[in-house]
Amino acid sequence: MVNQNTIATAALRMSRPTSAFIDTQAFVANYRYAKSLSPGAGALAVVKANAYGHGAVVLARALADGADAFGVACSEEAMELRESGIRNPIVLLEGAFDPAEIDQAAAQGFTLVVHTQSQLDWLLAARPVLPLGVWLKIDTGMHRLGFTPEQLATAHARLAASPNVRDVVVMTHFARADEPDDAATDRQLARFAEAADGIEGPFSLANSAAILAWPATRDDWIRPGIMLYGSSPFDKPHSAAAALAPVMRLESRLIATHDLAAGESVGYGGRYTCDRPTRVGVVAIGYADGYPRHAPDGTPVAVNGRIVPLIGRVSMDMLTVDLSTQAEAKIGDPVQLWGDIVSANEVARRSGTIAYELFTRVNRRVHLVYR
Numbered sequence: 001m002v003n004q005n006t007i008a009t010a011a012l013r014m015s016r017p018t019s020a021f022i023d024t025q026a027f028v029a030n031y032r033y034a035k036s037l038s039p040g041a042g043a044l045a046v047v048k049a050n051a052y053g054h055g056a057v058v059l060a061r062a063l064a065d066g067a068d069a070f071g072v073a074c075s076e077e078a079m080e081l082r083e084s085g086i087r088n089p090i091v092l093l094e095g096a097f098d099p100a101e102i103d104q105a106a107a108q109g110f111t112l113v114v115h116t117q118s119q120l121d122w123l124l125a126a127r128p129v130l131p132l133g134v135w136l137k138i139d140t141g142m143h144r145l146g147f148t149p150e151q152l153a154t155a156h157a158r159l160a161a162s163p164n165v166r167d168v169v170v171m172t173h174f175a176r177a178d179e180p181d182d183a184a185t186d187r188q189l190a191r192f193a194e195a196a197d198g199i200e201g202p203f204s205l206a207n208s209a210a211i212l213a214w215p216a217t218r219d220d221w222i223r224p225g226i227m228l229y230g231s232s233p234f235d236k237p238h239s240a241a242a243a244l245a246p247v248m249r250l251e252s253r254l255i256a257t258h259d260l261a262a263g264e265s266v267g268y269g270g271r272y273t274c275d276r277p278t279r280v281g282v283v284a285i286g287y288a289d290g291y292p293r294h295a296p297d298g299t300p301v302a303v304n305g306r307i308v309p310l311i312g313r314v315s316m317d318m319l320t321v322d323l324s325t326q327a328e329a330k331i332g333d334p335v336q337l338w339g340d341i342v343s344a345n346e347v348a349r350r351s352g353t354i355a356y357e358l359f360t361r362v363n364r365r366v367h368l369v370y371r
């Protein structure tokens, strides 16, 4: 077991029982599942933002033998992987932020997304030690990053003719692939096909939602992110997402229990008032650990493996649950906030957010424990 976040002594490490258990085998299995859906395609394992809060170095090491490439947001994230011995190709998904990064990328073997004219100009004007891999991004409807479809042919030809460029993957990104019944993805796909007419590829279109729900988008390279962490990108059940295995179990323990009379309120603002005599449990995790402060009364929490409702406002270091159905629950008993019993998607939905945000907000105070 590795405890990446802990800088204190072993004795201190155990002081607060708030941990995220990370199942590296589930991560590898989810990657294999993504690959199995797209036979023959390369798969860029997206490990940006510290692997969506799961710890990029350990997960990249777990996958190093199998990963076709890793995707990160910036060269700091890519350097962290290189410095820990990861030799796989790494794609910088926002490309270079200034011309100096081109030289660094060449020296480190990073592949650069090119999504603006200035990034393209920097690359063509550079004197890199080795030619770079490039992922040329076009905007087919997301309207965030990328060249227009009309600019693709020219940009592609300039890159292909440059001695600074080793090879070019043409990519785009979907805005609504997590809505399997919405036609927006079909429109983006059609725009891509039209723009890329005459270019042989390779192409990369699909994020997790597209890999799972839009088979026509799985092309030469898929780009799975959230599905690698075992979380469905859809807000409704989807058959292709059922095979995903959760990677993170966020856990803590009960640190106090109380029996309150009807009419008593719990926590800041007295948001929850007991309508009957109520057994209340206090759990050592709060919004400063990354649990959402917006979680409403009734959000599921598992105590001793059984679901009870959250009651009262989430505090910085603690939250409270209704233990009325668990008379025997006591101090020290295990609590799961999300994982295999409570789905992170359900906590996210109730709190008005998505599992991506819950995972990436898990704070460094939470011990990451790898199995």
Ligand SMILES: *Cc1c(COP(=O)(O)O)cnc(C)c1O
Residues within 6 Å of the ligand: 046, 048, 093, 173, 206, 207, 208, 209, 223, 224, 225, 226, 227, 233
């Ligand atoms: C983050 C990211 C992904 C992964 O998206 P998921 O929805 O997590 O699968 C894929 N492609 C790009 C360009 C990204 O930035």
